[in-house]
Amino acid sequence: MLSTPPIHTTSRRIVWFLFLVAVCAVSHSAFAGPPRKTENVVLVTLDGLRWQEIFGGCDESLLNKDGGGVNDVPALKAKFWRETPEERRETLMPFFWKSIARDGQVFGDATRQASARVTNGMNFSYPGYSEILCGFADPRIDSNDKKNNPNVTLLEWLNQKPAYKGKVAAFTSWDVFPWIINSERSGIPVNAGWQPIDPAVELARSKVLGDVSQDLPRLWDNVRYDTLTYQATIDHLQKHRPRLLYVSLGETDDFAHMGRYDQYLGSAQSNDRIIEKLWNHLQTLPEYAGKTSLVLTTDHGRGDDRVAWKSHGRDLAVSQFLWIAVLGPDTPALGIREGVETTQSQVAATVAQLLGEDYVTAVPKAGAPLPGAVGK
Numbered sequence: 001m002l003s004t005p006p007i008h009t010t011s012r013r014i015v016w017f018l019f020l021v022a023v024c025a026v027s028h029s030a031f032a033g034p035p036r037k038t039e040n041v042v043l044v045t046l047d048g049l050r051w052q053e054i055f056g057g058c059d060e061s062l063l064n065k066d067g068g069g070v071n072d073v074p075a076l077k078a079k080f081w082r083e084t085p086e087e088r089r090e091t092l093m094p095f096f097w098k099s100i101a102r103d104g105q106v107f108g109d110a111t112r113q114a115s116a117r118v119t120n121g122m123n124f125s126y127p128g129y130s131e132i133l134c135g136f137a138d139p140r141i142d143s144n145d146k147k148n149n150p151n152v153t154l155l156e157w158l159n160q161k162p163a164y165k166g167k168v169a170a171f172t173s174w175d176v177f178p179w180i181i182n183s184e185r186s187g188i189p190v191n192a193g194w195q196p197i198d199p200a201v202e203l204a205r206s207k208v209l210g211d212v213s214q215d216l217p218r219l220w221d222n223v224r225y226d227t228l229t230y231q232a233t234i235d236h237l238q239k240h241r242p243r244l245l246y247v248s249l250g251e252t253d254d255f256a257h258m259g260r261y262d263q264y265l266g267s268a269q270s271n272d273r274i275i276e277k278l279w280n281h282l283q284t285l286p287e288y289a290g291k292t293s294l295v296l297t298t299d300h301g302r303g304d305d306r307v308a309w310k311s312h313g314r315d316l317a318v319s320q321f322l323w324i325a326v327l328g329p330d331t332p333a334l335g336i337r338e339g340v341e342t343t344q345s346q347v348a349a350t351v352a353q354l355l356g357e358d359y360v361t362a363v364p365k366a367g368a369p370l371p372g373a374v375g376k
């Protein structure tokens with residue numbers, strides 16, 4: 001008992017020290033803000049889906065046979081036409097509007113001084129996807145030919161880091177992606193077009209998917225149906241747990257080129273369902289639940305009248321306009337963004353920022369992250 005005073009003094013010093021540590025920790029976290037939660041990102045693109053349908057739903061001027069190629073106008077009207085743009089867009093893409101836009105952010109509403117556009121000047125697919133994935137336009141990319149991309153995509157850049165090695169993958173409906181992502185050089189697995197779907201967890205399921213994929217009649221030689229791309233994605237997720245997963249859906253563009261507004265809207269709606277199922281599936285997996293962000297966009301816009309809606313390209317300036325959406329635990333729920341002009345070249349750095357990576361310092365010609373898409 002007599003020896004307690006020195007011990008008492010020591011323990012008081014320890015308590016004082018711990019108090020200082022606690023004060024420092026509190027002031028540090030107050031300075032740094034809440035820690036970032038995102039550990040994985042799923043990037044989804046919907047080929048050539050116009051901002052007009054995203055923000056306004058079904059377009060009345062295309063609800064007909066001559067402009068929209070609609071077979072059954074009353075049926076399409078009953079399915080997608082509503083009095084207000086808000087009702088129409090929620091009817092077309094309920095998950096996008098009731099979850100992504102409510103809990104996340106949407107860029108590209110030209111009626112709110114918030115247009116989003118491509119910077120490549122081409123307004124078609126390969127240049128658009130390269131701009132999305134690399135973060136900058138490259139004038140050398142001026143066709144959809146199957147030529148290896150000379151540029152390094154964000155996917156390849158991340159895959160070179162130990163934390164992402166083997167944890168980056170792409171599943172795409174269009175068959176040009178192995179060249180856009182340069183899988184030969186990058187080593188990124190790209191399952192594209194009508195390629196066989198990897199046999200993964202359940203052999204019986206893989207066999208059924210293989211049979212379905214092989215035996216379905218094909219509308220397009222170079223683009224498979226999006227549901228098959230989705231099924232391939234789910235298989236890969238189950239087995240490999242990627243940290244950056246790119247899913248590229250393609251039907252909307254092809255149906256628009258065919259001049260079939262009914263099928264175009266149908267694919268926009270089924271793509272919304274695919275994204276909802278993918279998101280809900282991720283929330284059932286401990287590696288993803290509450291720590292995954294979703295980024296959605298498109299490679300280009302389209303024309304905006306009864307003929308031009310079917311196409312896009314460098315001669316159709318309005319097809320430069322598009323949309324971008326972000327959802328996840330680090331994205332403030334600001335909904336439709338106003339007064340902020342953005343570009344396709346900002347997507348790559350935004351995906352990187354969500355993962356806590358500084359892409360712009362490494363690749364200075366890349367667009368900056370979308371302002372306010374990732375909370376401080």
Ligand SMILES: [Zn+2]
Pocket residue numbers: 048125253254257312
């Ligand atoms: Zn196209």
